[in-house]
Amino acid sequence: MSEERISRARSTQAFGGAQHLMGLQLFVRLATFSTTAIVVHLAGYSAFGVASVQFELLLSTILFLSREGVRNAVLRIDQTDRGSSQPSDQEQRLINAALLPIPVGALLACALYAVYCGGEEAGVPYYGAAMAVYVVAAWVELCVEPLFVLARARVLFAVQARCEAVAVFVRCMAVALTLFLGRQGGDNRFRLLAFAVGQLAYALVILCAYSLMMAPRLGYALHKCYLPRRVPIDGQPPQLVGRRTGAIVGVFVGQSLLKHVLTQGDSMAMARFATNEDMGFFALVSSYASIPARVLFLPLEEAARAVFVRCEPSVALHVLATLARGQLLLGCLLLVFGTLYAPVLLPLVGQDAAVARVLAAYCAYLPLLGLNGFLEAFVHSVASRGQLVWVNIWMAACSVVYVAVAVLMLTRWRMGALGMVLANMLNMALRIVYCCHFARAWLVQKQMQLPRVWDLVPHPAVLLACLTAGSLSAAAIGYIAPVSALTRLVTLAAGGVLGLGVLAVIWRFERTFISAALALRSPAKLNTCLYAQRSATVLPNSGRMLLQNFPYIRPEFGETVADLWAYDQQAVLKQSGSARSYAAKFREIANHAALEMRYLKMSFLSNLKPEVKKEVHLKGVLSPLNALIASTIKIDEIIFTNQPHQ
Numbered sequence: 223m224s225e226e227r228i229s230r231a232r233s234t235q236a237f238g239g240a241q242h243l244m245g246l247q248l249f250v251r252l253a254t255f256s257t258t259a260i261v262v263h264l265a266g267y268s269a270f271g272v273a274s275v276q277f278e279l280l281l282s283t284i285l286f287l288s289r290e291g292v293r294n295a296v297l298r299i300d301q302t303d304r305g306s307s308q309p310s311d312q313e314q315r316l317i318n319a320a321l322l323p324i325p326v327g328a329l330l331a332c333a334l335y336a337v338y339c340g341g342e343e344a345g346v347p348y349y350g351a352a353m354a355v356y357v358v359a360a361w362v363e364l365c366v367e368p369l370f371v372l373a374r375a376r377v378l379f380a381v382q383a384r385c386e387a388v389a390v391f392v393r394c395m396a397v398a399l400t401l402f403l404g405r406q407g408g409d410n411r412f413r414l415l416a417f418a419v420g421q422l423a424y425a426l427v428i429l430c431a432y433s434l435m436m437a438p439r440l441g442y443a444l445h446k447c448y449l450p451r452r453v454p455i456d457g458q459p460p461q462l463v464g465r466r467t468g469a470i471v472g473v474f475v476g477q478s479l480l481k482h483v484l485t486q487g488d489s490m491a492m493a494r495f496a497t498n499e500d501m502g503f504f505a506l507v508s509s510y511a512s513i514p515a516r517v518l519f520l521p522l523e524e525a526a527r528a529v530f531v532r533c534e535p536s537v538a539l540h541v542l543a544t545l546a547r548g549q550l551l552l553g554c555l556l557l558v559f560g561t562l563y564a565p566v567l568l569p570l571v572g573q574d575a576a577v578a579r580v581l582a583a584y585c586a587y588l589p590l591l592g593l594n595g596f597l598e599a600f601v602h603s604v605a606s607r608g609q610l611v612w613v614n615i616w617m618a619a620c621s622v623v624y625v626a627v628a629v630l631m632l633t634r635w636r637m638g639a640l641g642m643v644l645a646n647m648l649n650m651a652l653r654i655v656y657c658c659h660f661a662r663a664w665l666v667q668k669q670m671q672l673p674r675v676w677d678l679v680p681h682p683a684v685l686l687a688c689l690t691a692g693s694l695s696a697a698a699i700g701y702i703a704p705v706s707a708l709t710r711l712v713t714l715a716a717g718g719v720l721g722l723g724v725l726a727v728i729w730r731f732e733r734t735f736i737s738a739a740l741a742l743r744s745p746a747k748l749n750t751c752l753y754a755q756r757s758a759t760v761l762p763n764s765g766r767m768l769l770q771n772f773p774y775i776r777p778e779f780g781e782t783v784a785d786l787w788a789y790d791q792q793a794v795l796k797q798s799g800s801a802r803s804y805a806a807k808f809r810e811i812a813n814h815a816a817l818e819m820r821y822l823k824m825s826f827l828s829n830l831k832p833e834v835k836k837e838v839h840l841k842g843v844l845s846p847l848n849a850l851i852a853s854t855i856k857i858d859e860i861i862f863t864n865q866p867h868q
Contacts, residue, residue: 267498271504282482315453322463347415378436527603553588556586560586590647801830837857837861
């Protein structure tokens with residue numbers, strides 16, 4: 223099997239498994255969304271802000287700096303070999319690398335706890351205890367890393383989805399139960415400790431769940447996943463990790479530190495300069511607005527990372543173009559409906575106008591977040607060690623600009639959570655510019671034809687539909703002036719009708735994109751779509767026709783040389799003489815192909831002489847292929863008889 227064929231199989235396996243991650247993230251976001259209102263009511267905005275910003279910053283710092291570099295590095299280790307009674311050499315290299323975050327995380331957790339304890343807030347019950355529990359929970363979660371890496375290497379996304387779904391459910395229940403137990407009049411003494419208890423429950427459950435689900439799938443004893451063993455690497459004496467992998471881990475760890483500053487820079491700035499209430503507002507908006515980010519963007523980013531790291535340039539280009547167009551389509555919907563209807567929706571769930579304004583701005587930020595996510599996945603997967611250094615330098619420059627703007631937003635301009643969203647938008651824009659520059663240079667180096675910007679932009683009819691829907695929505699909101707619950711529901715219903723109209727336009731004019739996106743989950747369809755793109759560069763009419771009629775082509779198309787040969791021959795075949803000779807050649811070629819009848823009819827008609835094609839359409843011939851060919855021959859003979867000079 224060719225390298226490109228293997229790349230396509232891996233890409234479809236990864237994107238097919240991404241549906242499990244999407245289901246997981248949907249469950250996580252819905253569970254969080256349903257419990258957030260209860261938690262805010264029981265704990266208050268201040269406690270929710272401290273737990274969601276300060277404590278989550280502590281947790282993410284320990285986890286991200288300990289394991290992110292290792293996770294990115296092990297993706298570059300060949301993961302096709304598997305062991306029976308014990309881990310194979312390749313799997314043992316994964317295990318050896320995945321064990322590194324456990325001791326590193328323990329040291330980092332102790333150091334950060336010592337730093338954080340010095341800033342204990344006076345008058346907040348169980349602040350120190352809650353922080354200690356968070357630190358322990360972070361280390362317990364790091365103990366899952368060897369099992370997680372093996373599950374990812376075997377593309378067991380379903381295992382990850384089930385384990386994390388159970389753990390998230392237990393965390394939500396633990397937080398709510400602890401808050402109910404801590405109620406005392408108008409105060410809640412467990413308002414911070416509840417979040418820590420929930421995080422510890424999550425870590426313990428996910429460790430147990432991975433152990434139970436991976437044990438029967440490994441083929442060897444579970445405890446061997448936690449035993450380092452030296453293995454030969456590239457003909458060298460037995461080693462634990464290998465110098466090359468160790469160097470890549472070092473680069474990715476440095477990059478993870480910078481990326482952590484970029485992704486958590488808002489939390490760092492808010493923890494230092496914002497009030498607890500502002501932190502609560504921002505955390506609440508992030509919880510609501512992260513539903514599309516976590517449900518859609520994160521699974522696609524993880525699947526794309528798994529594809530880019532070992533794929534052929536043609537597959538990478540196809541995946542990049544498909545994801546880019548999808549993000550632009552989603553961005554149009556969020557800009558129109560998210561920014562306009564967020565202030566109408568949130569008061570119905572008990573949130574005030576300040577939160578609604580921040581959420582509206584966050585909807586404009588989400589498309590940039592998604593676009594940057596898979597672009598950085600591409601850069602981190604294909605960049606060489608030297609290129610990664612320059613990536614780190616650019617990220618450092620972005621982090622400096624971002625932190626400076628965020629501090630100005632919080633201290634000088636007093637914009638609070640809204641200012642943090644605007645600073646994040648600037649940050650994402652700078653990172654996208656660099657990633658696009660890198661992707662362009664990489665594709666040029668691989669001698670790949672770059673996609674045109676207009677090919678990535680949604681269809682003009684879709685843009686017009688979004689603009690019309692936005693104008694009508696703004697007019698409806700201004701006319702109805704929703705204040706009561708009834709008027710808000712009426713406004714949302716009107717928005718729903720407009721949204722359905724825009725989706726109908728997308729379905730009508732974006733069939734090519736939808737087919738290409740669905741093809742990512744099927745090796746045969748991906749084969750067909752990639753072949754169509756290559757054909758379009760040499761045979762513009764043939765590539766365009768294949769993409770337009772993609773649903774009518776058999777799934778086997780692109781799997782056999784005969785089908786590809788037949789398609790190319792039909793694409794270049796033109797009627798130059800009589801229709802009878804053209805039909806004979808067409809039948810000869812069609813006998814070698816397994817194409818759908820509808821496609822064969824369209825291909826036959828498209829290559830007729832213009833005057834013959836016109837007469838066939840005027841006659842309205844809608845018969846089967848054999849009858850269509852017979853009618854076309856008669857029409858051609860009549861025209862030839864009346865016009866001998868032809």
